[in-house]
Amino acid sequence: MAKKRDIPVFDHPIIETHCHLDYLEGEELKDALQSAKAVNIEKIITIAVSPDNLETVMGLLNQHEQVWGSQGIHPHYADDYTDEVNAHIRENAQHEKVRAIGEIGLDYYYDHSDRAKQRTAFEEQLQIAIDLDMPIVVHTRDADEDTQAILSNFVGQMP
Numbered sequence: 001m002a003k004k005r006d007i008p009v010f011d012h013p014i015i016e017t018h019c020h021l022d023y024l025e026g027e028e029l030k031d032a033l034q035s036a037k038a039v040n041i042e043k044i045i046t047i048a049v050s051p052d053n054l055e056t057v058m059g060l061l062n063q064h065e066q067v068w069g070s071q072g073i074h075p076h077y078a079d080d081y082t083d084e085v086n087a088h089i090r091e092n093a094q095h096e097k098v099r100a101i102g103e104i105g106l107d108y109y110y111d112h113s114d115r116a117k118q119r120t121a122f123e124e125q126l127q128i129a130i131d132l133d134m135p136i137v138v139h140t141r142d143a144d145e146d147t148q149a150i151l152s153n154f155v156g157q158m159p
Contacts, residue, residue, distance in 0.1 A: 102137025
């Protein structure tokens with residue numbers, strides 16, 4: 001097992017832009033937030049990935065001053081992407097502490113979801129980002145060509 005290295009204390013406030021705090025519970029979460037603050041990580045953006053954790057992420061950003069978030073469905077969960085999920089993301093994304101749409105994209109390495117459904121979910125979430133003038137958090141693995149093709153269809157529309 002690799003030895004954990006010490007996190008340096010930063011001279012200037014830092015924003016951690018991609019983590020999954022919803023994977024932590026109780027004291028583990030409390031300790032992670034305290035450790036981050038101790039090294040001058042001022043804000044943490046925790047990333048939503050599935051319909052099941054959209055509200056978990058919202059709860060974290062509502063409960064902790066230093067936690068912000070995203071809303072979106074990871075390509076692994078594209079099979080679960082519905083009109084209701086789309087509406088839920090759109091509604092939650094208007095919260096003042098939601099800073100991006102994501103984690104969205106394509107993953108052809110694992111293929112946990114049908115590729116056509118991945119592409120549709122990616123495109124629909126890109127449209128949410130455009131409509132709400134928000135940045136995106138993209139996941140792509142073994143899908144560069146399709147990811148670039150889809151993104152190119154939205155050139156000039158993204159914030």
